[in-house]
Amino acid sequence: MDFGSHVLMGLCLAAASPTGMSTHSAAAYVTASLAPDFFFLPLAFVLGRENKRRFWIPRNADWEGARARHPRATALSWDAPYSLLGAALVIGLLAKWAGVGLAIAYGLHIAVDYPTHSGEWSVRPWYPFSKRPLQGVSSAWEWPMAAMARAWGVWALVLVTVIVVRSR
Helix, strand or coil, rough: HHHHHEEEHHHHHHHHCCCCCCCHHHHHHHHHHHHHHCCHHHHCCCCCCCCCHHHHHCCCHHHHHHHHHHEEEEEEEEHHHHHHHHHHHHHHHHHHCCCCCHHHHHHHHHHHHHCCHHHHEEEEECCCCCEEEEEEEHHHHCCCCHHHHHHHHHHHHHHHHHHHHHHH
16 A cells, blocks of 8 residues: 555554554554554665656656565565565564554554555565465556545545544
8 A cells, every 4th residue: 555545554453442542642653553664664765766766756657667676675675574474573573562553553554565566576486485376356556646635535434434433
């Protein structure tokens, strides 16, 4: 999924948490729901620099062929953190040190990305034992802005629903 959807997903989880949504919990849940994507930020800046992008921020097209050009970087930034083994390790550490709620936010990001990444950026659940990708139904992070806005609308509706139900 795209960053905006992951942010809204984190806010939904914060609103649904036993303590409710405070500024602190919202920031923690949003950070945890974005955390899997932090692993590939160094690679993103490399791709942006290679393609001479402003502030080294890559465009969607810059990711095409990146797996072949940067196999080690993609293994460390994408394959390992998104594999079941890598995700289980991070989720276990988060649950122990930061709480189950934040571990759920991290895990939900991974779970939602499995069906929303296809093609070159499909998730490889059994990495490093198998490099066979699991093809998602779409690549939501490549959607045009109008489609992303519709997805954000759905997440916003979920967020409002959670807040209303919690306030009763």
